[in-house]
Amino acid sequence: MSPTPARIIAVDTHDIRFPTSRELDGSDAMNPDPDYSAAYVVLRTDAADGHEGHGFAFTIGRGNEVQVAAIDALRGHLLGRDLDGLCADPATLNRDLIGDSQLRWLGPEKGVMHMAIGAVVNAVWDLAAKRAGLPLWRLLAEAEPEWLVGQIDFRYLTDALTPEEALALLRRGREGAGERTARLLERGYPAYTTSPGWLGYDDDKLSRLAARAVADGFTQIKLKVGADLDDDIRRCRVARSVIGPHVRMAVDANQRWDVGEAIRWTKALAAFDPYWIEEPTSPDDILGHAAIRRAVAPVKVATGEHVHNRVVFKQLLQAGALDVVQIDAARVGGVPENLAILLLAAKFGVPVCPHAGGVGLCELVQHLSMFDYVAVTGTTEDRVIEYVDHLHDHFLDPVVIRQGHYTAPTAPGFSAALRPETLARYTYPGGAFWAADLDATKKGHPA
Amino acid sequence: MSPTPARIIAVDTHDIRFPTSRELDGSDAMNPDPDYSAAYVVLRTDAADGHEGHGFAFTIGRGNEVQVAAIDALRGHLLGRDLDGLCADPATLNRDLIGDSQLRWLGPEKGVMHMAIGAVVNAVWDLAAKRAGLPLWRLLAEAEPEWLVGQIDFRYLTDALTPEEALALLRRGREGAGERTARLLERGYPAYTTSPGWLGYDDDKLSRLAARAVADGFTQIKLKVGADLDDDIRRCRVARSVIGPHVRMAVDANQRWDVGEAIRWTKALAAFDPYWIEEPTSPDDILGHAAIRRAVAPVKVATGEHVHNRVVFKQLLQAGALDVVQIDAARVGGVPENLAILLLAAKFGVPVCPHAGGVGLCELVQHLSMFDYVAVTGTTEDRVIEYVDHLHDHFLDPVVIRQGHYTAPTAPGFSAALRPETLARYTYPGGAFWAADLDATKKGHPA
Structure with missing residues (x-):
């Protein structure tokens, strides 16, 4: 039986x-x-x-x-x-x-x-x-190309990428994969850090964290911009003076601008040699990104954390709207849709530099970039994964950063599990933290 | 006091x-x-x-x-x-x-x-x-143009439509508005009907309902297509033979196809003179719609019921991807976002033929098209509101169709209210209908 x-x-x-x-x-x-x-x-x-x-x-x-x-x-x-x-x-x-x-x-x-x-x-x-x-990165990198292609939904993609083309990319990606796996396990995958650049931080904190980022081995940092131009000019000046001319400094407007405004504002920051302008306008505005990219070169244009599916990424690539594809592990329909996006980017020759931070986005997306390196594009040149040093302690298998690189995970799985004590404490509104917080709020503001 | x-x-x-x-x-x-x-x-x-x-x-x-x-x-x-x-x-x-x-x-x-x-x-x-x-249509049509412009969120639109341009369109739209209001109250606004064309109906039902649509005064019908090409060819032939050469016949694929497939399939139906192909592919695929439109002309391309906001409509117009803008009253952010879309369409000279049907979409969207006629474009030429004869009885102020035209509502408001007895009966899962239905299901399929 x-x-x-x-x-x-x-x-x-x-x-x-x-x-x-x-x-x-x-x-x-x-x-x-x-x-x-x-x-x-x-x-x-x-x-x-x-x-x-x-x-x-x-x-x-x-x-x-x-x-x-x-x-x-x-x-x-x-x-x-x-x-x-x-x-x-x-x-x-x-x-x-x-x-x-x-x-x-x-x-x-x-x-x-x-x-x-x-x-x-x-x-x-x-x-x-x-x-x-x-x-997960290893499961993907060692999977048969035919099987991986079978995992991808090509609906709405075939005018830009067919299953046959995807298969050819994956077969070519397998050449030398063993050596790259060894190199990845030894050196890790390059990261950049957004930790210095949050808009709510004052110049001292920005300066201190930017210096620490360089000391920690990061070769790229990122600053949030877009609320006030004078502030942005001052903060870019502060950051650039701390990190020197050779560390890359990306700026991120988080969709704040219309197309014309994005062009003017980015040009006003050009003196500080920003590496890319991220989310200059609506994530839905494919043609707008293309217009901005034409106007602000050589500053690169990056977007993706709010791009909602492969169909929009396809068009951003078709329209020549992007220099950098920023996949997000938890915005689109999971691993298979991100496989499609990695393959689209590979076909169009545009590097992928994932969005991360938040809760566990670093933990997830490292697997996708490592797969991309080992078994799709075969390179980390001009490729970096975002790193933000928040909330990792809550994960059972947190990311490990060494000398500005993500260390390749070795534990089985997708590094997605939160600690049981985190669930108990931060469940909303009944977990220990929120229950106490709501109780204190009540006592502090008696009706 | x-x-x-x-x-x-x-x-x-x-x-x-x-x-x-x-x-x-x-x-x-x-x-x-x-x-x-x-x-x-x-x-x-x-x-x-x-x-x-x-x-x-x-x-x-x-x-x-x-x-x-x-x-x-x-x-x-x-x-x-x-x-x-x-x-x-x-x-x-x-x-x-x-x-x-x-x-x-x-x-x-x-x-x-x-x-x-x-x-x-x-x-x-x-x-x-x-x-x-x-x-509502009258509140909009009689509002001061300055006030209406102040209701619209122009964020992400200004590369295609500025507040100043919108104001000029609305001021010009006011000329002759009084006469058009009178004409609207007398004649109503033209409709087309989708009632004959649902994919689940057999040829007899299609034929009977198509004949009735023509007898009822409709000058356009619509057929659902996209599941099986041979079936579509047969159904288009049946419908065209019933309605004759002068009644317009739109076809609607509900996003079924990739770009290449959309082009091939639409061309295969061209012998039956379809007026427009609706939703040939993903509603997110602006460039795909543009490619399809270039390939299938003179068949027109229509989309919009799943277009999620004004930024995507803006690009569909900028890219020359559409012949017909199909606004939906309940998909985007309500009246003000639809005002923006009507004004974008007016600026680009593309007619608006709203999506309707469903629950109450006819009741709502008629107000927007009537405003468009009275106070924006001033015309109903090549403009029709979709009509489907389902579920109107559940509304307190249901649409009234006469001779293929929507009668202009006169009751105050947006015609959105459901009858109290409908709420009592169709609330899920506790309303009378569903409670009885779930109970019968339980009895019919004992565990």
């Missing part, structure tokens, strides 16, 4: 919020007071190995409960799924989630519902990697 | 679902079995006039609870608002909703959160129109 096949038996969701707004960590021109949050999902199974799949959507506070509700809406697609089949071919789940004809109306493939799909799909890949005993 | 100013005192939300999937009403190539639904919001006030503001997001079933949760997340921005101030300048609320820096992360300006903003903003305009004693 064969044993009953193992199945997904529970989809647990958690509303996790950190009170980051109180330190102005993460403050920028559009997001003055974020409370970094995660709509967190845990897939539990009845397999004897005890592995769970962990995933999350990152949000910045209010509305995290809507994001949790969106993940809850997907539960019916997960419960009872056969684990062996799911991990052997996660694309079957993808098709069901993206293709749910009623849920599709709420996007399609954008916003809260699409981020929910991303959280769940990433949790499945976490589980698959744990069951394979491999860190 | 002056009286206490009236305020918003409650934001009631309702999850309303109709079991439309059982008749295959609304079936198309991407949405085979929709249960037309509304995340419905009622703003209650303590004003003596007793007026309420009604609004909703339309969905097609599963996930309507997520849409309700998103509206709930906006409640804090509404409760306690001074009514006189809000109705005199609704833009103050818009800025707070769109600009909520934490909620913004969940879009920005797309998907579930943006539709929630649209529902709430539309409810405010419904309330404002009721307090003014005017149907």
Whole structure:
């Protein structure tokens, strides 16, 4: 008698919020007071190995409960799924989630519902990697190219990238992959840091953190800009004087400007040699980014953390609107959609420098860049992963930065699991921190 | 002593679902079995006039609870608002909703959160129109151009449309508005009907309903296509043979195709003289629509019901990707964003033919097209509002169609209110219909 096949038996969701707004960590021109949050999902199974799949959507506070509700809406697609089949071919789940004809109306493939799909799909890949005993980057890098291509949804992409072209890219990417894996394990993957540049920090703090970044081995930092031009000029001057001429300094406007304003403002900062201008305008404005890029060269144009799916990335590349593709591990529909975006970028020859920070975005996205290096583009030239030194302690397998590089993870999975004590403390509103905080607020402001 | 100013005192939300999937009403190539639904919001006030503001997001079933949760997340921005101030300048609320820096992360300006903003903003305009004693189209058409321009968020638009250009369009639109109002009240606004063309209907039903549409005075019908080319060819032949050569026949693929496929499929149907191909591919694919339009002319290209905001409409127009702009009253951020889109379309000289159907979309969008006719473009040439004969009985002020035309509403407000008995019957899952249905399901399938 064969044993009953193992199945997904529970989809647990958690509303996790950190009170980051109180330190102005993460403050920028559009997001003055974020409370970094995660709509967190845990897939539990009845397999004897005890592995769970962990995933999350990152949000910045209010509305995290809507994001949790969106993940809850997907539960019916997960419960009872056969684990062996799911991990052997996660694309079957993808098709069901993206293709749910009623849920599709709420996007399609954008916003809260699409981020929910991303959280769940990433949790499945976490589980698959744990069951394979491999860190996700390695599972991807060692997978058969044919299988990887089968994981990707090419709908709406074939005018720019066909499955055949993707397969050719992946086959070529396998050449020399073993050597690159060894090099990656030895040296890590280059990072840049945004920690000095939050808009809420004063010049002293900016100066001190910029100097520390250089001392720590980072070769690129990033400054938030876009609220006030005089302030930006002063802060760019301060940062450049601290880091010297050879360290790259990116600037990030977080979608603050219209097209004309973006061009004028970026040119006004050009004297400080910004490496790229990030999110100069609406993430939906493909043609606007193309116009800005034409006008501000040689300053590069970067965007992606709010680009909601592969169709928009496709067009940004088709329109010549970008110098840098900034994938985000938790905005689009999870690992397979990011595979599509990495392959699009490779085809168009545009480097990928992921967005990270937030809650666990560094932990996730490092796997995608490492896969890109080992098994797609084969290079880290002009490629850096964003690094922000917040909230890593809450993860069971946090990123490790050495000399400005991400160390390659070796633990099986996608590095997505939060510590149990974090769940207990930062669940909103019932966790220990928030319960005490809401209680204190009540006492401090008697009705 | 002056009286206490009236305020918003409650934001009631309702999850309303109709079991439309059982008749295959609304079936198309991407949405085979929709249960037309509304995340419905009622703003209650303590004003003596007793007026309420009604609004909703339309969905097609599963996930309507997520849409309700998103509206709930906006409640804090509404409760306690001074009514006189809000109705005199609704833009103050818009800025707070769109600009909520934490909620913004969940879009920005797309998907579930943006539709929630649209529902709430539309409810405010419904309330404002009721307090003014005017149907919304008339409130808009008689408003001062300066005030209307002040209601529009021009962020990300100024490279295509400036406030000054918008003002000039609205001032020019006022010339002759009185005569057009009289003509509108007399003749109504032209409609086309999708009722014959649902994909789930057999050829007999298609044929019978197409003949009835012509007899009812419609000069355009629409057929759903995209699931099977041989079926589409047969159905187009049937429809064309019934309606003759002079009635326009649009076809609608509901995003089914990639770019190349859209071109091939549309050309294969060209023998039946389709007037437009609607949603040939992803609503996010601006460059794809432009490529399709270049290839399939003289068949026109139409899209918009899933275009998530003004920034995407701007680019569709800039790229020459569209012959027909299909606004939707409940997808974008409500009345003010649709004003921006109407003005963009007017500037680019592209006619607006709204998407409607669903739950109450006809009721809402007629006001926007009538405003466009009276006070923006001054014409109904090549302009038709979609009409689908479903679910109107559930509204207190349903659309009235005469001889293929929408009759201009005269009751104050935005025609958005559902009947109280509908709320009682179709609230999910506790309303009378669903409670009985779930009970019968349980009894029919004992565990």
